[in-house]
Amino acid sequence: MLDKIQHILIALLGGISVTISVTLGALIIAVLLGLLLGVVRSFTKWKLLRFTIDVYVELFRNIPALAILFIIYFGLGSVGLRLGSVTAAILGLGLIGGAVLCDVFRAGFSALHSGQREAAIAIGMTPYQTIRLILAPQAIRIALPPLGNYAIQLLKDTSIASAIAAPEIMFFARTLVTSTFETTLIYICAAGIYLLLSLPLFRAIQSIEKRFGVGR
């Protein structure tokens, strides 16, 4: 039994690096895009730009990740825009994450008292300085716990990339199933690996909440 588990775990570990790179790649896109969209949506006076961002966010928040990956991988692939499965997964999950985090950062900005901005412009800061030095650092701090929850969700969602044949953990599990008959054990092992990967993220969220949550 232990032998089998060891054998399965070693086989599945081949997918870990792709799982982690998809998670990190999508996370980077999501944070940068989400912050950009969140700042612009919160502060621009240009109505058309706000509307465009709203459309983007609503679309990506109300369509399943699997559909978006299929559109990018199979759909765009069929019209000549062929992306690798890992690239497509990073792009698709990152674009979705940008929409999710846009809302998260926006909520962070709108939680700030208007006096924070007033005090900054009163000492002569420009709007850009006010956002960068005063508002954004506070909004990001407020956004950290939901950002952590998003990261856990993202780690799990990378398993969806197996549906477009990205060689991550779940893909290895599905392949392994066809060559052995230890189906139950294989999926339990796969689940266990995801769980182990997510535990440090849980820890991080808890310590962030402890540090910033109380007494601000």
Place this chain on the structure above:
Amino acid sequence: MIEFLEVYVKYGSQWFPRMADAALVSASLAFAGFIVAFAIGLMLSIFQRSPLRLLRFVATIYVVVFRGIPLLAILFLLYFGLPGIGVTMSAFTASAVGLGLSFGAQMAEVFRAGLEAIHRGQREAAIAVGMTPLQAFRFVTLPQAVRIISPSMLVTFIVLLKDSSLCALITVNELMLEGRALATEYFLPLNIFVAIGVFYFLIAWPLSLLARTMDARIRAKQTRTL
């Protein structure tokens, strides 16, 4: 762009009925999964408030485990894995159970947040007028909590509905699987998956708007009384 839209004019009448039928399967799958998730979530939140340490421990472990495991792993385990140890379910049943197990952990968090949002004074006032703790929960805390959490329950349902698309991978003939079938039949994956995306969007988006309206209304009310 015109060419792209012309495809829909040409094939729309063939695709639409099949997609609509499959969308109904998706909707019923989401409902079934949500009912299971609701029951599990409620049970867990009762466990979390139990004086028994063991029950609180079980609830904590459950939430940590199921928040850390991808839905896809749960679905594969239930549908492909369990038959290996003699438990066989239809794809639909396995999906409803899998969605319920996974989202049960999220529902527990939703319930917990709702109960915590009720000011302690509410319960104290109920006990002060002579209610037992159970009555205070039943008549004062719970009704308020249900109102507060209804938007987040709706949001959870929307996420569940979107994630029900993963059940295509264990052969439930819902919207996404129909999309894949159509894609292999017509060799027009971009058109077909965009149409599938639109289908999901048209179901999920109105619900998202509703959740936001409900949330805004509840917040406005809440600021008036403690």
Place this chain on the structure above:
Amino acid sequence: MESPLLQIKDLHKSYGSLEVLKGIDFSVSKGEKVAVIGPSGSGKSTCLRCVNFLEKPSRGHIILDGERVGVKPGSDRLMSDAELAPQRAQMGMVFQLFYLWPHLTVLENVSIGLRKVQGVPSNEASEIAMDMLEKVHLGNKANTFPGLLSGGQQQRVAIARALAQRPKLLLFDEPTSALDPELVGEVLNVIQELADEGRTMLLVTHEINFARDIADRVIFMDGGVVVEEGPARELITNPQAERTRVFLSKIEK
């Protein structure tokens, strides 16, 4: 006679159909301390906030040191916040609710404007900020975060932050009305010390006795207009207008 440092001419402010300021005129000379008093809702805070354009006036002129605030020279176009920044930097403002920045230390709260707005090198900025904190008797709190300070201490830090701008004019918007009674004294003392240094101040307050003691001149506002203005002691002990008399009698202890 030298032209005044701050001139407010025909200042109007409306929110929709609600007219809050109905034509305010007064001026503040260099080194002068002017207190604005009046019942709540009289428009005194709005008037102060119009001086540095935190509120955009609907009509009228604000002139600081001969330069029109908030309006592009040679046109009627209002300035954007970015264009306003250099003018706002010339006026220090102290708010009712302090508005310290919780993510920065006390020292950083005071020095960040020096570094980022005035372009002072980091070391020098910290030194100046430290001097300002000494001035408000909080040198020992430089490295703590604002959230750990009492309201009175926070307001003194906010005063140090305004001083660090080396402003031509200090604006105080009810600086003590959010404080617990036992903390009011320490803030008033600091403001008194600044007054004694000969700084120019425009102060909106409901502390009538303090206004009488510190200000050279008092302006009484009600219903969006200046009802009466005059030398502080004279106006408060012997008001001419009926409305001023009613107001002062109501708040008499």
